[in-house]
Amino acid sequence: MSRRLVLGGGAALAATATLTLGLTTAAPASARTTAPAGTDASASARTAAQAPAGTAGKLFRAWLAGDRAAAARVATPAAVNTIFSYAFRAPDRFDGCSGNVCRYVHTSVRVPGGLNGIAMTVTGSKVTKVYLSRHVERPAAAATHLFAAWKRGDRYAGLEVGAEAAVRTLFRVRYDPRGVTHHFQGCSKEPKGYACAWSYDGGAMIMHVRGSKATGYDVRSVTYLAD
Structure with a gap:
């Protein structure tokens, strides 16, 4: 003799709801798509790193071209005056950015000090400070x-x-x-x-x-x- 378990109306509704919830919560594996881990974070990090480098590069190229007007579009007046006072030949390698400070360094000549070229501090969309290897005579x-x-x-x-x-x-x-x-x-x-x-x-x-x-x-x- 077999016994069948029959749920009352309220219990039956509760069981049905539980079963339905379980089915709708767990979607089939084929329907789930997973974005590569850290995609958004990596893209944001690349964009943040490129922003100072791009601004510094514009000032550096304007300086190489002797174009003060172009330099003034991406740097403060003090920064423009400083970079145009550089006493040595132009640095020949971009050395990357550390935070918002980007550097251009010499690889073929020795200049005084440990900066070995030019460093630029980028704030927002402009270079706000320029550091230079200096030719000091005393x-x-x-x-x-x-x-x-x-x-x-x-x-x-x-x-x-x-x-x-x-x-x-x-x-x-x-x-x-x-x-x-x-x-x-x-x-x-x-x-x-x-x-x-x-x-x-x-x-x-x-x-x-x-x-x-x-x-x-x-x-x-x-x-x-x-x-």
């Missing part, structure tokens, strides 16, 4: 430029006149305006170059400058002395 000018960049916390400005090792050493400690006062003591000759010194309570900081008036001076290293 040791003290190179040292004080680097010191001022350190006070502002501006590494790219430091690299304009400082080797990467010198900038890395100096920026290892953030400048504290409420800390010890640095007193510039000038520059004196040392083997192979100049030593430019700042004294402070408890010691001194020495910037070792190399180069010449013809090639330009830059800071190659930074050392410290304790009293």
Whole structure:
């Protein structure tokens, strides 16, 4: 003798609803399409990376062509004036962008400092700041430029006149305006170059400058002395 389970009206409706929900929720595998993982994110990342590079490229090409009007369309007046003051031949390689800072570097000539060419800060649709490898004709000018960049916390400005090792050493400690006062003591000759010194309570900081008036001076290293 078999037994059949018969559901009452309310129970039957509930069971039917549950079954129907299960069928409509799980679509057949052939009807489901899956977009490649991260497609939208990857496209957005590429677009974000291309935007600063495109703007920087327009300014760079305008500068190469000597076209200030074209440069002014993609850069602030200060940025245009800065790039048109570059003292060396044009950098020959685009070195990519880090965030909103894009760089063009030299591969065939050596220029002073660790920047090795030109860096541009892109804000929105314009280049708002340009950093340059600089031709500095006095040791003290190179040292004080680097010191001022350190006070502002501006590494790219430091690299304009400082080797990467010198900038890395100096920026290892953030400048504290409420800390010890640095007193510039000038520059004196040392083997192979100049030593430019700042004294402070408890010691001194020495910037070792190399180069010449013809090639330009830059800071190659930074050392410290304790009293």
